[in-house]
Amino acid sequence: MLVVIDIGNTNITVGIYKQNRLIGNYRLTTKMKRTSDEYGFMILNFLNATNVKKEDIKDVIVASVVPKIMHSFLNSIRKYMHKEPIVIGPGIRTGISIKAENPKAVGADRIVDAAGAFYEYGGPCLVIDFGTATTYDFVDEHGNFEYGVITLGLETNAQAMWTQAAKLPEIEIKKPKSILTKTTTTSMQAGLVYGYIGQSEYIIKQFKKELGTNMKVIATGGLGKIIYRNTDEIDVYDRDLTFKGLKYIYEKYNEDRERQELKKQKK
Secondary structure, eight states: OEEEEEEOSSEEEEEEEETTEEEEEEEEESSSOOOHHHHHHHHHHHHHHTTOOGGGOOEEEEEESOGGGHHHHHHHHHHHHOOOOEESSTTOOOSOEEOSSSGGGSOHHHHHHHHHHHHHHOSSEEEEEESSEEEEEEEOTTSEEEEEEEEEOHHHHHHHHHHHSTTOOOOOOOOOSOSOOOSHHHHHHHHHHHHHHHHHHHHHHHHHHHHTSOOEEEEESTTHHHHHTTOSSOOEEOTTHHHHHHHHHHHHHHHHHHHHHHHHHHO
16 A cells, blocks of 8 residues: 655645555644654554554655655654655656756645646646645646746635735635625625636636647646636646645656666676
């Protein structure tokens, strides 16, 4: 079995694969400080909830955009699962060629999503991750990560409103039945959701216009489903896209590892 972990700015998501089937999907907040023991207990609890023993786990692969918790988190895997985690970064073959001016500056989450979209749906594709920030990343038909756009996430926009404007309340993010609203809460909801749908549609259309090509548009991320349900510009919503990307990358990593072992044996 394989454990795949995505450490984002808001949440840490943990997936458990049995062969090609995702049998567990768990989430905890990133922003709370934890020790390696606390992380370890949580991961073991996730395994127990899925009726999986730690001895059944072959490997653990991690993508992270939060460096400050990595020391504690990786040590928890070593201590409680007795595995050396595979961390997405330099030296790990992903199958995606980063054509950005500074490839090292592209977040591991974006690379993993690009791999998941390309290997699951093919290219050219535009992968949109609706997270703390929303990223729009274009991958061509050869698996080249060519262009990207980063905007504030939907929830981040909402938090900016209710923290910066004293009289605006904290609200649930959902789409009102109509943009013609009469309360402060529904007015905020309309502005957020209808505005974000419009922004998303414009960015997607602009990618297609400037590239002069059509592409499959794949969305992921917690709030992505709200946008997907309210636009024809997004073709697929895949909540497990990051997990799939991590699994594809792991398979490539494992192939490389097996080749290295065969070379050693021949010597």
